[in-house]
Amino acid sequence: MKYLKGTLFLFVVTLCLSMAGVSARQYTQLINIKIPIWEGEFVSKQVDKGDDWSMTQKVKKTAISDDLSGDGRAIEGKIQGMFHGMITTGWKNLPQGSNVDFGSGTETQGGWKLHLKSAKSFITTATGSFNWDLGTIDSSPYPIKGSR
Amino acid sequence: MLKKIKHNKYFLLGSILILILIGISFFQFYQENFSYVSEYNKIKEYCYEEKMPEHEYCKVFKNKESLKSYIKNSDPHKLYKKYDAITLTSEIVRHTIFSTLQYFSPLIIALIVLGTIHNHFSSGMFENYLLRMKYKDYLKKNYKIAIKSALIMPVSLIIIFIISSIMSGFNFDLSNVDTSLSVYNEWKYNHFFLYGFIICLIQFFISLLYANIALYCCKQNKNKIVAIIMSFIIFIVIDIFVYIGIYIIFLNKFLGLKELSDYFNIAGYWFFDEGSNLIIPLAISFLLQLISFIFVINSFKSKEKVVLAYEKQIS
Numbered sequence: 070m071k072y073l074k075g076t077l078f079l080f081v082v083t084l085c086l087s088m089a090g091v092s093a094r095q096y097t098q099l100i101n102i103k104i105p106i107w108e109g110e111f112v113s114k115q116v117d118k119g120d121d122w123s124m125t126q127k128v129k130k131t132a133i134s135d136d137l138s139g140d141g142r143a144i145e146g147k148i149q150g151m152f153h154g155m156i157t158t159g160w161k162n163l164p165q166g167s168n169v170d171f172g173s174g175t176e177t178q179g180g181w182k183l184h185l186k187s188a189k190s191f192i193t194t195a196t197g198s199f200n201w202d203l204g205t206i207d208s209s210p211y212p213i214k215g216s217r
Numbered sequence: 218m219l220k221k222i223k224h225n226k227y228f229l230l231g232s233i234l235i236l237i238l239i240g241i242s243f244f245q246f247y248q249e250n251f252s253y254v255s256e257y258n259k260i261k262e263y264c265y266e267e268k269m270p271e272h273e274y275c276k277v278f279k280n281k282e283s284l285k286s287y288i289k290n291s292d293p294h295k296l297y298k299k300y301d302a303i304t305l306t307s308e309i310v311r312h313t314i315f316s317t318l319q320y321f322s323p324l325i326i327a328l329i330v331l332g333t334i335h336n337h338f339s340s341g342m343f344e345n346y347l348l349r350m351k352y353k354d355y356l357k358k359n360y361k362i363a364i365k366s367a368l369i370m371p372v373s374l375i376i377i378f379i380i381s382s383i384m385s386g387f388n389f390d391l392s393n394v395d396t397s398l399s400v401y402n403e404w405k406y407n408h409f410f411l412y413g414f415i416i417c418l419i420q421f422f423i424s425l426l427y428a429n430i431a432l433y434c435c436k437q438n439k440n441k442i443v444a445i446i447m448s449f450i451i452f453i454v455i456d457i458f459v460y461i462g463i464y465i466i467f468l469n470k471f472l473g474l475k476e477l478s479d480y481f482n483i484a485g486y487w488f489f490d491e492g493s494n495l496i497i498p499l500a501i502s503f504l505l506q507l508i509s510f511i512f513v514i515n516s517f518k519s520k521e522k523v524v525l526a527y528e529k530q531i532s
Contacts (some may be wrong), residue, residue: 108316122283138465140478143490145399153274154256156291157249159299160312162399162490169397173290178277188399189485190319191478192460 094124095215096202104133104144104187104195113183115151117207119217124204126175128183130163133197141165142195143188151180162188168202176204227332228365231325235373242313243380246305254293261288299395301388303409305381307400310374311488319484322370323427327448329366330431334359335441343527352520363432367424371417378413402491415495419486422502427452429509433516436526455505456484 102111118126126148133142145160148171156174163169163185175181183201205217222229262268264275265288278284300308309315318325337343337359346355391406405412431448438444464481468474479485480497483505489495517523 107320120279120283122286135478137461138469138475138478140469140476142478150253152277154253154260154287154291156253156296159250159308159395160399161397172395172397173295176290177287178283188490189479189482189488190316191482191485192457 093216094202094204095119095206095213095217096127096200097206097209097211097213099183099199099201099211102185102197102199104142104185104197106192106194107190108186110184110186113185113201114210115180115182116201116203116209116211117180118178118203119205119207120178121205122176122178124176125173126171126181126204127168127202128161128163128171129168129200129202130165131198131200133165133195135191135193135195137193142191142197144195144197145186145188146199147171147184148175149182149184150174150177151182155179155181160186163199168200178207225333227329228362230332231329231366231369234325235369236376238315238318239309239373239377239380242309242315242377243384245313246309250296251293253291257291257293260284298388298393299398300385301390301394302378302382302385303389303391303406304394304398304400305385306378307405307488308398309377309381311400315377316487318370318373319487322424323430323452324445324449326366326369326424326427327431327434327445329369330363330428331435331441331444331448333362334432334435335444338435338527347524356517359432363425363428367421367428370420370424374413374417374420399490400488402489404491405489412495415499416486416488419495419499419502422499422506423483423486425506426455426502426509429506429513430455432513433509436516436523439529456482459483459505 097116099113104111128146128148130144133144134140135142144163146163146169147158147160149157155177158171158175161169161171181203183199185197185199187195200214201211202215206213256274259272260274263272264270264278264284269275275284278287337346350358394401394406396403427448430451431444434444434448434451438447460478460481460483464477468477468481479489479493480501483501486498486502489498
């Protein structure tokens with residue numbers, strides 16, 4: 070009995086510790102996206118955000134390179150709401166490896182599209198990969214990672 | 218008055234095109250960022266204030282908390298406050314149709330320069346000018362047209378700034394600026410007038426480069442339209458040569474220098490991000506316009522050759 074109580078106690082403590090600081094979030098991965106030349110934008114397919122109503126959306130640029138020089142490329146992103154009354158955010162810089170929060174208004178449940186473009190017009194294309202964290206995802210044409 | 222308008226009709230045409238572009242840019246900005254406002258107000262009225270709770274817009278909100286969250290987080294007044302004069306100016310220049318001038322400003326400048334000067338050749342007026350004034354004075358008169366055309370782009374930037382100041386209610390309060398916006402750059406916001414002056418100067422030099430290309434093409438082609446197209450193609454060739462030839466092949470692949478793309482993308486000299494050294498594009502733009510000016514001087518140096526080219530055009 071003593072050992073059972075001890076084991077149960079350890080189990081509860083471990084469970085609490087493992088849940089500390091963990092917020093369940095889901096993100097979708099856009100891999101090897103082609104950023105067009107000049108003022109061209111890549112527009113993602115629609116991703117449906119779930120009904121959490123509290124998690125703002127974040128985007129992280131995980132890799133990018135100019136297709137000719139191999140240089141990094143400054144990329145900007147914005148998120149467009151597709152349903153009635155949903156906002157379109159401003160363009161934000163996506164520094165490499167940084168989770169950029171698109172802030173207030175992106176908590177709304179519904180369809181969203183991610184727009185990506187070079188910060189400046191270049192005559193060469195670039196290829197990059199991005200993680201788009203919507204908090205909770207109902208459906209996405211891209212691979213979904215994380216948990217609800 | 219009418220004579221003056223007729224004489225400057227291409228300059229006026231170019232200016233009107235730019236003003237229309239500026240107008241469309243502001244409309245586009247407000248359309249993209251604030252078009253949701255009418256629906257937001259309907260949702261607030263029908264769903265939040267419960268004037269029509271059965272409306273289809275209200276069905277999206279499963280409970281009062283989600284509706285409260287939407288009303289608070291999508292409030293357009295909060296969004297409007299984020300766009301002070303500097304942010305609005307930067308957004309218009311960078312994220313609206315105005316940014317297409319990165320590639321189309323050479324065309325507009327060629328239209329103004331060639332539209333005005335090419336007529337002297339094709340109409341036979343060139344002979345009359347040579348009778349009435351010294352050849353050097355004639356060249357100076359034409360170069361003044363090139364300089365005037367080169368002022369259009371910097372002036373358009375100033376106009377955008379003035380309109381943005383008015384639209385934002387002369388809001389220069391930077392405390393509400395969203396520093397994660399791509400247009401935000403700490404140095405730029407703290408030294409905006411210096412930043413703006415340098416960008417205008419860079420644009421003046423680059424526009425002079427485009428005007429010099431147009432002047433060169435004026436002598437080469439009988440047909441005005443062909444001369445304008447040739448001028449645009451030469452700009453594309455120079456752009457490719459500077460970026461791919463000088464930077465990618467020589468500096469990047471051969472010398473191993475990296476992360477200098479921004480400085481060798483001459484079409485992109487309309488704005489710069491944090492960490493950019495503005496002296497480099499200023500020096501490059503000055504050098505390019507100087508080299509092109511030397512080309513133009515050489516091309517028009519010999520009066521006899523210019524007269525021969527003129528006679529070819531009118532034959």
